[in-house]
Amino acid sequence: MSIVKRFLAAAGLLLAVAAAPAHAALKVLACEPEWGALVQELGGPLVDVAVATTAMQDPHQIQAKPSLIARTRNADLVVCTGAELEVGWLPVLLQQSGNARVQAGQPGNFAAADYVRKLEIPTSVDRSQGDVHAAGNPHIQTDPRNIGTVAVALAARLQQVDAANAAQYAQRATAFQQKWQAAVARWTQQAAPLRGVPVVSQHKGYVYLYDWLGIKEVAVLEPKPGVEPSAAHLQEVLATLKATPARMVIYSAYQDSRPAEWLGKNAGIAVVKIPFTVGGTDGAKDLFGLFDDTVARLLAGASPK
Ligand SMILES: [Zn+2]
Numbered sequence: 001m002s003i004v005k006r007f008l009a010a011a012g013l014l015l016a017v018a019a020a021p022a023h024a025a026l027k028v029l030a031c032e033p034e035w036g037a038l039v040q041e042l043g044g045p046l047v048d049v050a051v052a053t054t055a056m057q058d059p060h061q062i063q064a065k066p067s068l069i070a071r072t073r074n075a076d077l078v079v080c081t082g083a084e085l086e087v088g089w090l091p092v093l094l095q096q097s098g099n100a101r102v103q104a105g106q107p108g109n110f111a112a113a114d115y116v117r118k119l120e121i122p123t124s125v126d127r128s129q130g131d132v133h134a135a136g137n138p139h140i141q142t143d144p145r146n147i148g149t150v151a152v153a154l155a156a157r158l159q160q161v162d163a164a165n166a167a168q169y170a171q172r173a174t175a176f177q178q179k180w181q182a183a184v185a186r187w188t189q190q191a192a193p194l195r196g197v198p199v200v201s202q203h204k205g206y207v208y209l210y211d212w213l214g215i216k217e218v219a220v221l222e223p224k225p226g227v228e229p230s231a232a233h234l235q236e237v238l239a240t241l242k243a244t245p246a247r248m249v250i251y252s253a254y255q256d257s258r259p260a261e262w263l264g265k266n267a268g269i270a271v272v273k274i275p276f277t278v279g280g281t282d283g284a285k286d287l288f289g290l291f292d293d294t295v296a297r298l299l300a301g302a303s304p305k
């Protein structure tokens with residue numbers, strides 16, 4: 001065989017190998033980067049994942065663009081947070097897609113928040129005041145124990161919608177849980193010094209993180225979830241800290257850092273940016289990096305200068 005022929009034969013083989021899984025892969029649309037990363041962990045080459053939002057976007061405030069509708073149209077499975085996080089855009093995507101498989105209540109529609117214990121479920125709700133957490137706090141991904149719980153339900157769902165590959169999903173799920181539970185134990189131990197540390201949050205985005213690590217939220221910069229911090233409210237928070245001091249003020253990568261920086265400067269406390277989801281910082285390249293980096297940043301913020 002000539003060199004050229006051998007090269008062509010090898011290239012043909014490569015093309016065949018590359019084309020096969022792409023053809024068979026389950027098409028998944030994830031609403032947020034953390035669920036896209038989790039589907040990738042659990043599905044590997046069996047899934048073709050698109051993610052609707054990036055870590056630099058507020059998942060409460062997304063436009064239902066035509067490109068997203070097109071992605072929803074050919075999805076076999078849609079994986080979102082639920083708990084009304086995507087209430088402003090996901091119903092439009094689902095409706096406009098005309099895709100019967102991914103409508104609410106179908107096996108192709110998975111809402112992560114259905115599988116974890118939700119915090120801050122309000123007893124009475126007034127949406128007219130702009131509260132975007134009317135169905136309880138939707139930011140469940142900030143506690144890695146929730147990710148582990150969601151992974152169990154998501155693996156079962158992948159096996160249901162792609163039954164031909166059920167055994168492989170089961171195997172991947174077991175391997176992921178072993179790695180994940182070991183990592184959670186390590187993060188919990190590393191973060192022990194954060195127990196009882198008082199903090200201020202820019203958005204009520206971290207109640208699950210605080211619940212996990214025993215961090216104490218003493219004030220929030222947004223007067224209500226989703227309502228921009230006003231100058232008057234920032235002054236109130238500053239006054240609160242005189243009686244109830246905090247060690248740091250925490251904001252997410254996608255947010256305007258100015259309110260947190262203003263408070264940090266005026267209260268003389270650390271300002272800590274956390275990734276919030278996969279891709280929020282250079283360190284948060286995957287789900288493991290997300291918590292490696294979050295814990296490291298919180299520990300740095302809590303340590304005395
Ligand atoms: Zn929120």
